[in-house]
Amino acid sequence: MNATTDKTLYVKRRHLLKQAVALGLLPSAALSAKEAESETTGMEVSSKSHVLHYNNYYEFSTNKEAVAHLAKNFNVQPWQLEIVDGDQNKKQFSLKDIKSFTQHNRTYRLRCVEGWSAVIPWTGIQLRDLILSIDSKPKAKYLKFESVFRPTEMVGQRRENFPWPYTEGLRMDEALHPLTLLAFGMYDEELAPQCGAPIRLVVPWKYGFKSLKALTKITFTDDQPAGSWSQISPGEYGFYANVNPNVPHPRWSQRKELPLGQIRKIPTLPFNGYEKEVASLYGDLDLRLYF
Ligand SMILES: Nc1nc2c(c(=O)[nH]1)N[C@H]1C(S)=C(S)[C@@H](COP(=O)(O)O)O[C@H]1N2
Ligand SMILES: [Mo]
Numbered sequence: 001m002n003a004t005t006d007k008t009l010y011v012k013r014r015h016l017l018k019q020a021v022a023l024g025l026l027p028s029a030a031l032s033a034k035e036a037e038s039e040t041t042g043m044e045v046s047s048k049s050h051v052l053h054y055n056n057y058y059e060f061s062t063n064k065e066a067v068a069h070l071a072k073n074f075n076v077q078p079w080q081l082e083i084v085d086g087d088q089n090k091k092q093f094s095l096k097d098i099k100s101f102t103q104h105n106r107t108y109r110l111r112c113v114e115g116w117s118a119v120i121p122w123t124g125i126q127l128r129d130l131i132l133s134i135d136s137k138p139k140a141k142y143l144k145f146e147s148v149f150r151p152t153e154m155v156g157q158r159r160e161n162f163p164w165p166y167t168e169g170l171r172m173d174e175a176l177h178p179l180t181l182l183a184f185g186m187y188d189e190e191l192a193p194q195c196g197a198p199i200r201l202v203v204p205w206k207y208g209f210k211s212l213k214a215l216t217k218i219t220f221t222d223d224q225p226a227g228s229w230s231q232i233s234p235g236e237y238g239f240y241a242n243v244n245p246n247v248p249h250p251r252w253s254q255r256k257e258l259p260l261g262q263i264r265k266i267p268t269l270p271f272n273g274y275e276k277e278v279a280s281l282y283g284d285l286d287l288r289l290y291f
Contacts, residue, residue, distance in 0.1 A: 045107060046118040048187045050260040055194045056112060057213060058162060059147065059154035071193040074153055074214075079198045085135055085220040093130070095198050099184060101125040101133070106181060108204035110211065111243045111272045117257040122202055123185030128176045140220035143175045144168075145201055148214045162228065168212045169225025169239065170203065173281055179204055179274060182215065205274040207241040238291040242282070243272035247291050 055067040081093040107121045131138060147166040151157040157164050174180065181202040184191050191197040196213025203210045209229050219225075229237035236250055245255045245268040256265040271278050282290075 043107065043109065043119045044259075045121055046260045051118050051120055051186070052192055052194060054116075054260055056114075056208065057194060057196075058156050059164075059166065059214070060156045060194070062156070068192075068194045070155060074193040074197070076193065076198040076214075079216075081199060081215060082217045083130075083134055083219075084217070085138075085140070089134070091134060095184065098125060098130070098182060098199060101129045104181065106179075106202075108179075108181075108202060109272050110202075110204065110208050111257055111268060113207040113209055113237065113241070113249060113254075115252060115254070115257055116260060117266075117268075118260045121187055122181060122183040123188070124181040124183035124202065126178055127180045127182050127201070128178060130182065131175060135220070138172055138176075138220060141172055141222045142220075142224055143170050143172065144217075144219040144221050144225035145170070145212050145215055146217040146219075147212055148216045163231050164228075165216075166212060166228050167225065167231075168201070168210050168227040170210070171281075174203070174278075177278060177281065179277055205242060205271040205278045207237075207243055209237065210241050240282075240287070240290050242278075242287060242291075243268060244270060244287055244291065246270070247288055 053068050054064045055071075056064060057067045057071065060067045060070040077095075079095050081098065083091045083093065085091075103123060103125060105121065105123050107119060109117060109119050111117045131143070145168045148154075149157065149165040151164075156162075170180070182199055183196070183202045184199050186192065186195060191200065196211075196215075199215045200213045201211050201215055210227070224239055227237070227239065230239055243254075248254055254268055257268045258265050269275070
């Protein structure tokens with residue numbers, strides 16, 4: 001075998017490996033951290049300072065630039081994540097328990113329904129690994145996710161015009177998809193408080209509001225959970241919230257997005273660029289009706 005063939009094979013193998021990682025079929029540990037960050041995605045990672053200082057986190061403030069400061073002293077230790085699977089099965093997980101599952105580094109796009117976006121390198125576990133450790137054949141149709149309620153520490157929660165705690169839901173197959181993460185790190189550091197420390201959900205093909213921060217409770221349920229935003233305004237924020245440039249928000253178009261730190265908008269991609277991986281979850285579902 002000559003050197004050229006060798007190199008071609010190597011490149012091919014790396015390419016396949018990267019594809020497998022990007023699809024969530026292999027842990028990104030199969031690649032070096034740097035490759036996992038940039039090459040699997042071909043996306044430019046957003047600068048950390050932008051991601052840390054422009055946040056949606058209504059528990060603290062509706063002013064995105066004020067969240068970092070207000071969340072600075074948020075107490076994340078000790079932390080318990082409670083998982084309720086029927087009346088009989090309740091389990092508590094510490095952060096240490098969560099971190100003991102296989103860890104993954106994944107760089108994902110995050111697309112806020114408001115029209116801005118970021119590319120963030122997360123560290124976390126696949127939610128599926130946690131779910132399947134509790135119930136290897138989950139029968140419930142949905143999972144309901146709840147954030148912490150701590151109005152003494154979270155000044156925004158003293159406002160009563162929001163249905164606290166912040167709540168979201170996923171269909172079980174969405175929750176079990178390998179792309180769905182529970183993140184506890186970003187940029188190779190602990191998750192910042194303003195970004196949802198100590199644990200948050202990350203569902204990269206859905207609008208950012210589905211990626212709930214400061215997760216404390218997951219409930220298995222057969223009833224489709226009403227997320228906080230769909231409770232407030234069901235005509236604007238649906239249960240699915242799959243990123244979709246073809247379905248405008250009632251008050252603005254979703255065709256484009258402004259990446260944090262940039263001055264030019266870029267086209268928004270169906271399923272936020274994860275169409276190949278997740279479109280099959282939705283089969284014939286009319287995504288204009290089920291937005
Ligand atoms: N608990 C909680 N989770 C939340 C929110 C929130 O207000 N409270 N905002 C959501 C919205 S609208 C977006 S776009 C993302 C923003 O994540 P980031 O600030 O880390 O970029 O978090 C989501 N998760
Ligand atoms: Mo958002």
